[in-house]
Amino acid sequence: MQNHFDLFQLPQRFYIDMAALDRAYREVQNRVHPDKFVQAGDAEKRVAMQWATQANEAYQTLKNPFKRAAYLCELNGVDLQIESNTAMPPAFLMQQMEWREALEDARAEKDIDALEGIESELRSARKAQIARLGLLLDAGDFAQAGQEVRQLMFLEKFGEEIGRILESLDA
Structure with missing residues (x-):
């Protein structure tokens, strides 16, 4: 095939x-x-x-940029270990924790403006992540790209979570 x-x-x-x-x-x-x-x-x-x-x-x-990046990594022999490898750079983890706290506060307060602000920040981070990923993949650095794909996966899931919260508040 x-x-x-x-x-x-x-x-x-x-x-x-x-x-x-x-x-x-x-x-x-x-x-x-x-x-x-x-x-x-x-x-x-x-x-x-x-x-x-x-x-x-x-x-x-x-x-889909995330799926395309993951597919390219797999085609080039990189096992993404998406389920088992959760190691992330400390700065990335700190950003995730800050966003999570802000998300929980905004959800508790039903603060749509704050949620939209977090969503906007996330969109910018996702765009930058995709740009880095594209450069790595097209340069043939599939091992490093694999790490970036795992980070992008976290951003994608976080974005979906924000979307669900915004929908529930709009209802």
């Missing part, structure tokens, strides 16, 4: 042309869409469905 980049005929790098990804995805989907196989036999329908499923998975992976 070919990798996601090969499927869409894109270079195996972090920084990819999103418009080219969208075009390539639509082309693959047009070729393997189940509607084109209505008259086909069961085996052909199954193969078309497998290709459509792989194309969807590949597209979702390459479209």
Whole structure:
């Protein structure tokens, strides 16, 4: 089975042309869409469905910076140990603790402005993290990129948590 980049005929790098990804995805989907196989036999329908499923998975992976970075690390032999390796740089951990405290205070006080401020800080940190990650990946430093991917995972989860809290307060 070919990798996601090969499927869409894109270079195996972090920084990819999103418009080219969208075009390539639509082309693959047009070729393997189940509607084109209505008259086909069961085996052909199954193969078309497998290709459509792989194309969807590949597209979702390459479209998302976190998933794309993790995928590139894995393709290059880096075991991210996402579940077992929770070691993080002290400065990163301190920032996480500060944000957590601020989040708990803002949640307790139902302070939407404070929550939005934390969310804004997080967006900036995430953007900087993705930029660092992209440079490392495209320079071929996959081991260091693996550490950055784990940090980005924490930022992603924290952002989801902020979103859930904001939604609950809006309700």
